[in-house]
Amino acid sequence: MTTTSTTRRTLLRGAAAGAGLTALGTGRAPAAPGPAPGAPPDAADDGPHIGVLLYDGFSLLDPTGPAEILARLPGARVTMIAERRGPVRTDTGDVALVAERTTAETSRLDVLLVPGAGERGTVACVENPALLDWIRRVHRHTRWTTSVCTGSLILGAAGLLRGLDATTYWASRDYLENECGARYLPERYVRAGKIITAAGVSAGVDMALYLASLMSGDTVAQAIQLAVEYDPRPPFDTGTPDKAGPELRELALRLLADSQT
Amino acid sequence: MTTTSTTRRTLLRGAAAGAGLTALGTGRAPAAPGPAPGAPPDAADDGPHIGVLLYDGFSLLDPTGPAEILARLPGARVTMIAERRGPVRTDTGDVALVAERTTAETSRLDVLLVPGAGERGTVACVENPALLDWIRRVHRHTRWTTSVCTGSLILGAAGLLRGLDATTYWASRDYLENECGARYLPERYVRAGKIITAAGVSAGVDMALYLASLMSGDTVAQAIQLAVEYDPRPPFDTGTPDKAGPELRELALRLLADSQT
Numbered sequence: 001m002t003t004t005s006t007t008r009r010t011l012l013r014g015a016a017a018g019a020g021l022t023a024l025g026t027g028r029a030p031a032a033p034g035p036a037p038g039a040p041p042d043a044a045d046d047g048p049h050i051g052v053l054l055y056d057g058f059s060l061l062d063p064t065g066p067a068e069i070l071a072r073l074p075g076a077r078v079t080m081i082a083e084r085r086g087p088v089r090t091d092t093g094d095v096a097l098v099a100e101r102t103t104a105e106t107s108r109l110d111v112l113l114v115p116g117a118g119e120r121g122t123v124a125c126v127e128n129p130a131l132l133d134w135i136r137r138v139h140r141h142t143r144w145t146t147s148v149c150t151g152s153l154i155l156g157a158a159g160l161l162r163g164l165d166a167t168t169y170w171a172s173r174d175y176l177e178n179e180c181g182a183r184y185l186p187e188r189y190v191r192a193g194k195i196i197t198a199a200g201v202s203a204g205v206d207m208a209l210y211l212a213s214l215m216s217g218d219t220v221a222q223a224i225q226l227a228v229e230y231d232p233r234p235p236f237d238t239g240t241p242d243k244a245g246p247e248l249r250e251l252a253l254r255l256l257a258d259s260q261t
Numbered sequence: 262m263t264t265t266s267t268t269r270r271t272l273l274r275g276a277a278a279g280a281g282l283t284a285l286g287t288g289r290a291p292a293a294p295g296p297a298p299g300a301p302p303d304a305a306d307d308g309p310h311i312g313v314l315l316y317d318g319f320s321l322l323d324p325t326g327p328a329e330i331l332a333r334l335p336g337a338r339v340t341m342i343a344e345r346r347g348p349v350r351t352d353t354g355d356v357a358l359v360a361e362r363t364t365a366e367t368s369r370l371d372v373l374l375v376p377g378a379g380e381r382g383t384v385a386c387v388e389n390p391a392l393l394d395w396i397r398r399v400h401r402h403t404r405w406t407t408s409v410c411t412g413s414l415i416l417g418a419a420g421l422l423r424g425l426d427a428t429t430y431w432a433s434r435d436y437l438e439n440e441c442g443a444r445y446l447p448e449r450y451v452r453a454g455k456i457i458t459a460a461g462v463s464a465g466v467d468m469a470l471y472l473a474s475l476m477s478g479d480t481v482a483q484a485i486q487l488a489v490e491y492d493p494r495p496p497f498d499t500g501t502p503d504k505a506g507p508e509l510r511e512l513a514l515r516l517l518a519d520s521q522t
Contacts (some may be wrong), residue, residue, distance in 0.1 A: 061329035061466075061489065064356075068322035068462065071353045072516045078355045087359050092332045094339045095325075098348050098357040149490075170490055188494045200490025201329065202466065205322075210496045222499040223512035228322065229410075229431055229461025231500030232493035233449040235471045238483040239492030251484035255333045 047075020048110035048143070048215060054080050054088040054099050055131070057121020057260075061201050062148040063097070066113055069208035072224045073216050081106050083131065091118040093261035103134045111211070112142050116149025116169060116201070118260040126157040136160070144211060145195050148204035152197040156180025164192040169200040170241045171253060186240070202239075205230065308336020309404070309476060312370035315341050315349040315360050316392070318382020318521075322462050323409040324358070327374055330469035333485045334477050342367050344392065352379040354522040364395045372472070373403050377410025377430060377462065379521040387418040397421070405472060406456050409465035413458040417441025425453040430461040431502045432514060447501070463500075466491065 050070045052063045063080070071078045082088050082099030089096045114135065116122065125131055135158040139145045147155050152168040153175055155161055162181040173184040189198040189207035198207035209230070213221035238244040244252070311331045313324045324341070332339045343349050343360030350357045375396065377383065386392055396419040400406045408416050413429040414436055416422055423442040434445040450459040450468035459468035470491070474482035499505040505513070 059329065060325050060332070064321050064325035067356060068320065071321070071351075071355060072520050074516070074519065076520070078353065080356060090332075092339065094332060094361075095328060095341060096359040096361075098359060100355075100357075170487075188492070202489045202491040202493065205463065206494050206496065213496060218497070219509070219512065220516070222497045222505065223509045223516055225495060225497050225499045226431075226502065226505040226509055227513040227517050228463045229500060230463040230493075230495055231449070231498075231504070232463065232495065233467050234486060234491055234493065235467065235474060236479070236483045236486050237492075238486045239490060241487065243492070244483065244487040248480070248484045248487055251480065252488040255335070255481070255484055256488050258335065259333050259337070 047077065048073060049108075050076055050078045050111040050113065051081045051101075051106060051109040051138070052078065052113045052115065053103075053135070054082040054097055054115070055117070055121055055125055056089055057091045057117045057124065058088065058115045059117055059149060059201055060090045060092075060095055060097075062115030062117075062151065062204055063113065065202065065205040066146075066148065066208035066211075068228060069205060069212060069224055070111065070113075072227055073212055073220065079106075091121060091260040103131070107138065108141050109138055110142065111144045111146060111215075112138050113204075114145075114147040114151035114154050115204070116147070116151045116153075118256060120260065122150040122153055125154045132158040143194065144214070146197070146207065146211065148198045148207065149200045152176060152182070153180060155195065155197065156182060160195060161192075161197070164195065165190050166192060166195070166197040167199045167203075168197065171249075308338065309334060309371035310369075311337060311339045311372040311374065312342050312362075312367060312399070313339065313374045313376065314364075314396070315343040315358055315376070316378070316382055316386055317350055318352045318378045318385065319349065319376045320378055320382075320410060320462055321351045321353075321356055321358075323376030323378075323412065323465055324374065326463065326466040327407075327409065327469035327472075329489060330466060330473055330485055331372065331374075333488055334473055334481065340367075352382055352521045364392065368399065369402050370399055371403065372405045372407065372476075373399050374465075375406075375408040375412035375415050376465070377408070377412045377414075379517065381521065383411040383414055386415045393419040404455065405475070407459070407468065407472060408457075409459045409468065410461045413437060413443070414441060416456065416458065417443060421456060422453075422458070425456065426451050427453060427456070427458040428460045428464075429458065432510075 067078050079101050080099050081101050085099050087096035088099050149169045150172050152166050164182050166182040167185050167190045168176045176182050176184050188203045198204045209221050328339045340362050341360050342362050346360050348357035349360050410430045411433050413427050427443040428446050428451045429437045437443050437445050449464045459465045470482050502510050
């Protein structure tokens with residue numbers, strides 16, 4: 001946010017807001033002159049460090065919904081992490097997020113977030129002992145260890161969910177219970193100590209707002225909800241397997257399978 | 262989705278689903294052996310081609326929420342597009358999505374989606390005549406031209422919203438009306454002919470489900486809603502400026518400004 005642009009135009013000042021951005025303090029000084037398009041973020045030294053684990057085949061909204069929310073916490077840094085730096089492709093193969101840092105370079109995080117994936121991506125993680133070991137080591141020192149969708153199966157494979165309440169993608173509940181030793185709850189997110197698991201894909205947004213409230217208080221979380229104008233109004237009401245019924249359940253799984261590489 | 266992984270383990274078969282993925286057809290053959298981590302997607306020739314415009318300073322959830330939804334449309338391809346190929350950073354500077362294709366390489370799209378940004382990113386687009394010209398040219402042949410958040414101000418700067426109903430980020434309504442000549446509606450999304458504008462950030466998910474229903478029918482859209490388990494339950498109810506009140510409005514804008522570069 002440069003002074004030049006805010007004084008030249010004020011796009012984000014509504015009658016409803018009552019105050020222009022120019023009138024508001026900017027507690028975090030912008031990196032001068034701002035990061036180059038290809039450069040990694042500057043290190044900050046105050047707020048929480050949120051690390052998001054990327055791996056081949058992740059589902060795009062799983063890390064990006066929570067990252068959008070958590071990046072607004074005062075002083076927060078969000079870092080995309082993977083076993084190798086560089087582009088990491090989603091389950092559809094069409095889109096890539098950039099991993100800025102490797103797991104080998106990362107031993108401490110305030111928040112670890114493990115997103116979910118389709119079958120291919122999730123299985124590859126569950127069968128990757130080095131990655132599971134990294135998750136266990138980082139988890140030891142986190143303030144919060146979190147997952148979205150089938151990310152909880154990866155936390156489970158690392159042995160973190162045994163005997164705990166947890167949630168996961170609706171179609172993966174049997175695996176969570178039978179293979180991870182967790183008790184599945186059909187909630188948007190479930191907290192067990194410092195572990196918070198979210199249900200499928202979009203549930204990461206709800207979970208991140210809850211996490212924001214735990215980290216910075218209700219007022220900040222409520223303001224972030226407004227910052228992302230999160231007043232959801234889906235055009236249908238078919239977001240759970242019970243509401244959707246058997247035919248939509250089968251179609252949902254087929255559309256997922258068909259769209260994935 | 263390889264046969265090996267689905268027969269070896271079945272993570273996505275819940276008791277609720279009634280049918281394992283192994284029992285479901287896969288209408289789209291996977292690229293063998295799947296795209297390399299750094300490779301662009303294979304060209305498909307059947308389903309809709311959805312192009313998402315990236316530019317420096319975009320807000321992460323604006324393109325990724327709709328992309329998660331629209332990628333599940335039968336045969337769909339989603340392509341991230343920017344003036345230059347390569348990483349494009351978000352408003353916070355922390356995260357980068359990869360642009361796979363340049364605007365110069367792209368003249369036809371079935372769906373164009375223009376995400377929003379903070380002040381810096383939005384102003385740079387509004388003041389970029391070449392980019393606005395590209396939007397106008399592509400728009401001539403789209404089936405649907407869409408935006409999320411302040412993306413509508415960019416469509417407006419391209420002259421596409423004059424005299425139309427539209428929506429935008431809550432704090433940008435004055436700009437939309439005064440500078441773009443549109444009539445602001447406080448809805449999650451607004452359709453005017455083939456143009457659909459969404460409200461702030463998270464509203465892109467609702468808009469994309471609506472667009473999915475227009476493109477492939479209600480049943481497919483409803484199944485996609487289940488596929489992303491979109492049964493929103495935010496922990497608070499502060500997602501509109503009216504619900505949030507003046508103090509949260511001011512705090513929301515300050516958190517946004519402070520988190521942006």
